[in-house]
Every structure is written in C-alpha cells, then in structure tokens.
Amino acid sequence: MPIYSAISQLCSNYPKSEQQAQSFLSTLTPQVQEQLICAIYLGRDHLHSAALREDCELSRASTDHIPAGDYAQIVFEKGDSGITYLKKLTQCAAASGFDLNSL
Secondary structure, three states, X not given: OOHHHHHHHHHHOOOOOHXXXXXXXXXXXXXXXXXXXXXXXXXXXXXXXXXXXXXXXXXXXXOOOOOHHHHXXXXXXXXXXXXXXXXHHHHHHHHHOOOHHHO
C-alpha cells in the first residue's frame, strides 16, 4: 500500500487503542510504516506552513532513530493531532509538488 493510501486509511479510521494501531501497521510494509511515522513528524513541523519548508529535511533519516516497535504507540498517542499532522503534510506536499512516496 503506498503512503497516500495508508494516510487516507489511517485518517478515515484512526485507531482507538495501541492494539488497533498495531493491527493497522501490520497491513503495511516496513517501508510504508517508516514513511508514515516520518509523515506524522514532518506534518507537525509544517503545521503552520502552506508549502514545504526548505529548512526541513524531507526524508526518513529524520525519524530513523525511532524503533519500529514504538510505531503503534506513536500512532495511537498522536490521536486527532496525528490526523491533523498527516493532512497538513499532504497539503504542503501537494502545494510544493513533492511526492510523499519518495520519503
């Protein structure tokens, strides 16, 4: 599943528990899981932007220190903010002509 599909699916049915988050993540490849975690944090960094910021690194390198075992907890704990972050990053990427699949 490409990152855009993962974002869409996650935003439309955000997990209500860490177990639900883990179930959702288990449907994704490791690469898409990494992209999704990166997208959450990049979205937070772009919350007040209309386009991608030039001072932010747009790669998974910014979140590669996070163990995969923590992903479900991160997704669950971000809650509604996670949805906001993902939608904002998607908007900024579209405005900047950036394909999130390249994260």
